[in-house]
Structure formats: C-alpha cells, structure tokens
Amino acid sequence: MTPTSQLAPELAPQLLLAWQDWASLFIHYLSLSLLAIGGAISTASDMHRFLVDEQHWLTDAQFNASIAIAQAAPGPNVLFIALMGWNVGLNAGSMLTGLLGVFTAMLGMLIPSTTLTYLAAQWGHRNRELRAVRAFKQGMAPIVVALLIAIGWVLTAANGSGMNNWPVWLLTAMTTLIVWRSKIHLLWLLGAGALLGWFGMV
C-alpha cells in the first residue's frame, strides 16, 4: 500500500477483515438498497453510523472524501458506494482487497433495487394500457418535473447563501438559461465553470 493509495494516510485504520466482516458489509448494503428512495445518498447517514461509528472501518475523512470524489467525477453519484468499499478494502490491506470492497459494496447496494426496478418496469410496460398504470405515470409527471427544479434550487443553495456568493448564483442562473434555451454542449459549460472557479472568480 502506497501512501497515495489512501485518502487520509495518517488516520486510516489497519484492518483485519474475516469473511464474516465482508459478509456483514455486503448485508449492510443489501439492507439499505430498498430504502434508498431518491438515490443512494439518502441512506448515507446510516452508512456513516455503520462504517465509521460502529465498525470503525472508515475514518470520517475517508467517508467524506468518498462522497466528494464521486460528485466531482463523471458518472452517477452512486459510485460513492464503490469508493467507500474501496477504502474499507484498502484499510484491510491492499488494492486487491480494495477491489473486493468495491464489488461487495456495489453489488449489495444495486442487486435488490435494480431487481425490483427491472421487474416493476417490465410489469408496467406489459400493463401499460391499464388505467392504474396510466394514472401513475400521468399523475407522477408534474411532481417529478417539479422535483428536478427543486433539486436544482437545493444544489444552488448548497453552494452558499450569503449575498457575497452572488457570482455563484449568477453562474447557476446563466447556466440554467443557456441550457434551457440553447443546444450548446454541456461540457463547454462545465469547463467554463471549472475555469471560473480555478481563477477564483466564483
């Protein structure tokens, strides 16, 4: 294990994990999977209780870095689960156990929810002419559309709410307007945001 392979080398615990421990890691994620309505992040507080407070498999720094890196990286945010597994595995010895951690955590988190979603979606598609199925899709539509706008609002507020944060708000507002009204490639906007941030302008 090289120092760079850890998120917080000075704090990381050295773990000796038996197969029962791997099993309990797997079962922990299995048990959270079906509770994760609105995304895996909604169960993060329970993961923190288990991984950091009870088992001491991760430090607070490793836990927070797992979420931060997954959010900064491309791809679905659920990969923070993979990073938590990775860090538990690294604490247990090597990159190999790190990979074991990745698959243990991700499979535990994804198998129940994807199975249920797959079955429900297939059932819904077969019965798409049913009045109840049509009512569900029509009824949920305005709610999930508004939910996106609400989440955008929440994310904006999370970037700072004081008056001195006006450049961040302006950047978000401009982005909203541009994406809403034009076909410009999204990566240009993300690149512009990164540059503005790098030079301390937002």
Next chain:
Amino acid sequence: MTLPTHEPRAQPQSLTDLFISFSLLALQGFGGVLTVVQRELVEKKRWMTREEFVEEWAVAQIMPGPNVVNLSLMIGARYFGFKGAMAALAGMLTAPLVIVLLLALVYAQFAGHPGVQGALRGMSAVAAGLITATGLKLVGALQKNVLAWPLCIALGVLCFLAIALLRWPLAYVLLGLGVAACTLAYKRLEP
C-alpha cells in the same frame, strides 16, 4: 443516427450500441447524468419523446436505488430485454468506476489545492443550473397531461415548496403528493 426519415423512430442498433451510448452519457455527466441523458436520448438520438422520458423518469424516481442507474436499466430493457438492461447498466457504471478509482488514488495530493477546490465549486454551480434547466425543459412535456395545466402547476408548486423551501424528506413528499396526483389522474382517465 443515420436512419432513413420514413423510419418511425430511432432506436439503439445493438447491445454494443447501448453499452457505448450509455458509457458516453455517463462520462459526460459531471455532477449528475440526468441532464445528459435527456439531451442525448431525447433531443439528439431521439430514442424517446419528451413525454416518454418523463414517464420513465417517474418510475426511475419512485423506485429505490440510484435514479439514473434505474433509468438506464429501464431504457435498455425496453429495447433488448434483460440483456439490454445489463448492457445499459454496465455502460453507465464501468468507465466511471475506473475513473473514480483513479481519482481516489490521486485525490490526496490535489484535494487541498485552492485552484482545484475553486474548479469544483464552479462545476457544482454549473451542475445546479443543468438540473434546473432539465426540469424547465420537461415542463413542456406536461402539456398533454390528463391532469391539465392548472392542476399540474399546482402540484408542481407544492412539490417545489416542500422540497426546496421546507426541505421535507423526499420519500414523504413523493408518497403524499404522489398518491393525491395519481388518484386525480385515475379519476380523469376513461375507465
């Protein structure tokens, strides 16, 4: 897509096409993949209409688990059944997983750099705008909704208030407003 114009609609050509398409979507999705999925699959590739996208998204949102993972699974399954679901899911997760692990390996060296922190801050401001804009675009998909405008607006405003301003837990909001909205829709649909 180079389909002839008389073709009723575009769709993925193969499992490989699905896998690659979803890999590319995922790799463009900094701070949320949903905006990219809507952009590429609805506006560019035209695999689905705006209305169909909202319907699929409603299911993906209400089911447990990561939303865009659910969405990719459902879209893949729609074209190629179980194999399609797995191909789309693998596309969504494989390449980003490799990148996120590489980032974790170098994170310790760069996390404290003020430029990096600033860039992340700028990108998350843009990401917030992307999500908001996706929501605004999809408002148009409600035009044909059986609930009709006034009711759609009312439900939308209530949802926004509950989540954005009151910060109520998502599960309760989805359940409470959802049951009301689906009941209303059920009554308005022809038996």
